Amino acid sequence: MSTVRLKLRGEPGAITLSALGDSLRHMLKIIGDLDYALSRKPGGAEEWVVTELSIGSVSVAVKRRTDDGRLGTRVSEQWVSGLRRIEREGVTPPYLSHDGMRQTRALLKIIGNKGVSGIEVASDADSEELSAKASANVDQLLPEAYTSIGSIEGRLEDISIHGKAKYVVYHDRTRRAINCTFPLSQLATVKDALGERVNVYGIIHWNPKGEQLRVEEGDLRILGPQSELPTIEEIGGSDPDLLGGLSTAEYLREVRGGEA
Amino acid sequence: MAKPKAKYRNPYLDASVFIGWINNENVDGVDRKAIADDILKAARDGKLVIHTSTLTIAEVHKLRGKPRLNGDKADSLLKFFESDFIHFVDLERRVAEEAHRLCRDQGLYPNDGIHLASALQAKCEVLLVWDDRFAKANLPTIRIEEPQFAVGQLALAGEGDRPDLEIETEEEADSE
Numbered sequence: 001m002s003t004v005r006l007k008l009r010g011e012p013g014a015i016t017l018s019a020l021g022d023s024l025r026h027m028l029k030i031i032g033d034l035d036y037a038l039s040r041k042p043g044g045a046e047e048w049v050v051t052e053l054s055i056g057s058v059s060v061a062v063k064r065r066t067d068d069g070r071l072g073t074r075v076s077e078q079w080v081s082g083l084r085r086i087e088r089e090g091v092t093p094p095y096l097s098h099d100g101m102r103q104t105r106a107l108l109k110i111i112g113n114k115g116v117s118g119i120e121v122a123s124d125a126d127s128e129e130l131s132a133k134a135s136a137n138v139d140q141l142l143p144e145a146y147t148s149i150g151s152i153e154g155r156l157e158d159i160s161i162h163g164k165a166k167y168v169v170y171h172d173r174t175r176r177a178i179n180c181t182f183p184l185s186q187l188a189t190v191k192d193a194l195g196e197r198v199n200v201y202g203i204i205h206w207n208p209k210g211e212q213l214r215v216e217e218g219d220l221r222i223l224g225p226q227s228e229l230p231t232i233e234e235i236g237g238s239d240p241d242l243l244g245g246l247s248t249a250e251y252l253r254e255v256r257g258g259e260a
Numbered sequence: 261m262a263k264p265k266a267k268y269r270n271p272y273l274d275a276s277v278f279i280g281w282i283n284n285e286n287v288d289g290v291d292r293k294a295i296a297d298d299i300l301k302a303a304r305d306g307k308l309v310i311h312t313s314t315l316t317i318a319e320v321h322k323l324r325g326k327p328r329l330n331g332d333k334a335d336s337l338l339k340f341f342e343s344d345f346i347h348f349v350d351l352e353r354r355v356a357e358e359a360h361r362l363c364r365d366q367g368l369y370p371n372d373g374i375h376l377a378s379a380l381q382a383k384c385e386v387l388l389v390w391d392d393r394f395a396k397a398n399l400p401t402i403r404i405e406e407p408q409f410a411v412g413q414l415a416l417a418g419e420g421d422r423p424d425l426e427i428e429t430e431e432e433a434d435s436e
Binding site: 146148149150151153172173197199204210223224226229230232233234235236237238239240241242243244247248249251252255256257258 | 275276279280281282283284285287292293296297300301304309319322333336337339340342343344347348350352353354369370371372381390391392393
């Protein structure tokens with residue numbers, strides 16, 4: 001089984017109990033977020049159990065209580081690779097929800113405080129040292145910078161009516177989690193779309209790095225299942241008279257401008 | 261023996277690629293439909309990732325003044341563009357602003373600027389187009405070239421219908 005590790009670096013006797021408590025709480029939330037996104041298990045993530053605990057620099061390792069081996073590995077890979085992307089590239093990693101990102105920010109804010117000089121995250125196969133740079137980077141990923149009207153496409157996998165009704169769409173390409181709010185009157189439509197690939201059209205809120213954060217009051221449309229869409233074989237060459245005798249170059253000059 | 265890699269990793273397809281493909285074009289002995297077939301099938305099979313602008317959906321259409329696409333064909337095309345292996349870049353503010361800059365700096369027409377800006381936004385390594393409209397454009401971060409077989413010619417080498425190909429994951433590519 002794969003383990004997920006967290007190490008708080010600091011001098012003996014310097015790391016405070018509250019730093020440890022806060023770190024473990026944030027770690028649990030982040031792992032739960034990844035577990036939920038990757039397992040697609042309704043009702044929340046599986047329980048994780050402590051397998052190692054050491055002091056000095058405080059180190060804790062946890063693993064899934066039940067696991068076929070694969071899911072625990074994926075969570076632990078994302079645990080390291082996701083935080084590495086925040087540290088090194090300053091981008092939002094796949095699968096972490098907005099709440100997961102807030103927990104990540106809270107975890108990273110412990111660096112330099114309460115006796116913690118650094119944080120290392122690790123799996124069985126990989127590790128990453130996190131610094132104050134990751135903390136600064138994540139500050140750029142959470143705030144909303146501007147809005148536009150547009151759409152997102154991905155799989156609808158989570159519905160919540162606690163507080164403002166919302167669902168989460170995992171973006172087709174980036175697998176980032178995007179919150180979409182909706183009026184309760186659309187609940188039946190949203191429930192029908194659970195697990196489906198959807199297009200959500202509405203006011204998109206972006207972060208300063210140009211990543212979509214959420215869609216406000218989005219208009220939801222279920223995209224056709226791939227098996228029911230026209231195929232490449234059916235569309236390719238299907239209209240040899242599409243351009244009415246023009247070449248593609250001539251057609252583009254007609255529609256976009258330009259000279260022969 | 262190392263598996264052969266797909267020719268492209270993350271190409272951007274200009275609308276001309278879809279047009280030549282649907283139009284069954286053969287220009288100067290180049291079978292554009294066969295090449296586009298190959299690229300699209302590679303995307304469908306997860307061998308590469310393709311992006312295009314939502315503008316493409318509007319551009320792949322009959323010319324004004326020519327007989328219209330009949331309703332079934334138009335619907336079929338629109339449904340095809342829902343395919344999960346085609347990733348669309350919305351024409352939103354950032355893309356439009358970049359297109360504006362490209363028109364000014366690279367001497368492009370607005371819609372060409374939108375396509376190039378969309379390709380840059382999607383971090384594509386190459387923009388594939390069947391025309392020389394982008395001849396003036398010269399950017400260090402993206403190649404602009406005519407489409408070629410992505411994997412099909414490798415399949416002709418006798419490895420069966422289609423050899424297993426390696427492509428880099430987004431994470432691998434990003435770490436380069």
